[in-house]
Amino acid sequence: xxxxxxxxxxxxxxxxxxxxxxxxxxxxxxxxxxxxxxxxxxxxxxxxxxxxxxxxxxxxxxxxxxxxxxxxxxxxxxxxxxxxxxxxxxxxxxxxxxxxxxxxxxxxxxxxxxxxxxxxxxxxxxxxxxxxxxxxxxxxxxxxxxxxxxxxxxxxxxxxxxxxxxxxxxxxxxxxxxxxxxxxxxxxxx
Numbered sequence: 734x735x736x737x738x739x740x741x742x743x744x745x746x747x748x749x750x751x752x753x754x755x756x757x758x759x760x761x762x763x764x765x766x767x768x769x770x771x772x773x774x775x776x777x778x779x780x781x782x783x784x785x786x787x788x789x790x791x792x793x794x795x796x797x798x799x800x801x802x803x804x805x806x807x808x809x810x811x812x813x814x815x816x817x818x819x820x821x822x823x824x825x826x827x828x829x830x831x832x833x834x835x836x837x838x839x840x841x842x843x844x845x846x847x848x849x850x851x852x853x854x855x856x857x858x859x860x861x862x863x864x865x866x867x868x869x870x871x872x873x874x875x876x877x878x879x880x881x882x883x884x885x886x887x888x889x890x891x892x893x894x895x896x897x898x899x900x901x902x903x904x905x906x907x908x909x910x911x912x913x914x915x916x917x918x919x920x921x922x923x
Contacts, residue, residue, distance in 0.1 A: 737770075737820070737846075737847035737848045738765065738770075738848060739763045739765050739770050739772065739847070739848050739849070739850050740763060740848060740849055740850065741763060741764070741765055742760055742761070742762055742763045742850075743762060743764075744762065745759070745760070745761060745762055745776075745779060745780065745783050745784060746759070746760040746784075747759055747760070747784040747785075747786070748760065750841050750843075752836070752839065752841055753827070753829055753836045753839055753841050755829075755836075755856050756827055756841055756853070756854065756855060756856075756859075757786070757853070757854040758843055758851050758852070758853055758854075759780070759784065759786065759815070759851065759852040759853075759854060760849075760850070760851055760852075761773055761774050761775070761776075761850060761852065763850050772850050774817060774850070774852070775790075775815070775852075775876065777790075786854070788813060788815070788854075788878050789878060790815065790876040790877065790878055791877055791878060791879055791880050792876075792877040792879070792880050792881060793874065793875070793876055793877070794874065794875040794877065794881075795819075795872065795873070795874045795875075796872070796873050796875075797870060797871070797872050797873075798823075798863075798865045798870055798871055798873065799865065799870045799909065800865055800866075800867060800868050800869070800870055800907070801864070801865060801902055801907040801908050801909050802864070802865045802870075802908075802909045802910075803862065803863070803864045803865075803891055803900060803902075803908055803909065803910045803914070804862055804863055804864075804911075804914070805826065805860065805861055805862015805863060805888065805891050805914065806826070806828060806860035806861065806862040806888055806889045806890075806891050806893075806896075806898075806914075806917070807860065807861055807862065807886060807887070807888040807914075808830065808858075808859065808860045808861065808886070808887060808888065809857075809879065809881070809882065809885050809886050810857065810858070810885055811857050811878075811879050811885075812857055812877055812878055812879040812881075813854065813855060813856040813857045813859075813877070813878040813879075814854075814855045814861055814875045814876070814877055814878075815852050815853070815854050815855075815875065815876040815877075816845065816852065816853045816855065816861070816863070816873065816874070816875050817845060817850070817851070817852045817853075817873070817874050817875075818845040818846050818847055818871055818872065818873055818874075819847065819872040819873070819874060820847045820867075820869070820870075820871065820872045821846065821847060821865060821866075821867035821869055821870055821871025821872060822844065822845070822846035822847070822865070822866045822867040822871060823844070823845050823846070823863040823864060823865050823866060823867075823871050823873060824842050824843075824844060824863060824864045824866055824900065824901050825842060825843050825844075825845050825853050825861075825862075825863045826840055826841070826842045826860075826861070826862050826863060826864075826898055827840065827841055827842075827853070827855040827859045827860065827861055828840040828859060828860040828861075828862075828889070828896055828898070829858065829859055830858060830859060830860055830889075830923060831858035831859075832923075834858070838895065838896065838920065840896055840898050842898070842899070844866075845863075845873075846867070856878075857878065857879075860888070860889055862891050862898075864900050864901060864902055864908075866901060866902065887917070887918075888913075888914060888917035888918075889917050889918060889919065889920050889923070890914070890915060890916075890917045890918070890919060891910060891914055891915075891917075892915070893919055893920045895919065895920040895921055896920050
């Protein structure tokens with residue numbers, strides 16, 4: 734098992750994504766030393782006081798995916814996700830599908846990994862998907878602002894030409910996508 738060497742960070746930081754300001758990259762406190770590291774990955778009180786993050790998180794999810802796996806693009810109306818990576822590395826993507834938004838149809842991707850310990854806040858009204866970039870696969874966790882309801886979930890094909898996400902791994906022999914995800918509707922159908 735490889736042990737990550739995370740970036741040292743004594744203060745909580747928030748980065749607003751300039752192109753889509755409702756998306757946030759949150760950089761929690763991380764304390765590495767000769768023993769390993771300690772990270773405070775979420776602190777409801779401090780996050781509210783220091784960076785104004787007041788989401789009421791209802792459910793935690795954890796997935797493991799192999800190298801090349803592409804999950805998404807999925808959404809549930811009314812569910813936001815705070816996404817982090819425990820081990821490995823992913824290219825994490827959010828697509829704005831709020832019809833009244835000035836950034837409707839725009840996407841943004843970030844690298845999340847075990848070293849940077851960043852969290853990506855994707856509010857309700859966005860599609861979400863990721864591609865695993867690390868050869869050892871990736872453990873991904875999500876804190877959700879609502880409880881999962883399969884009756885409300887839907888998706889868009891991750892290769893939709895109108896959205897045109899620039900996924901880092903392009904070799905179709907390497908990319909692994911579920912049949913369900915490739916059968917999702919087009920962005921134009923929303």
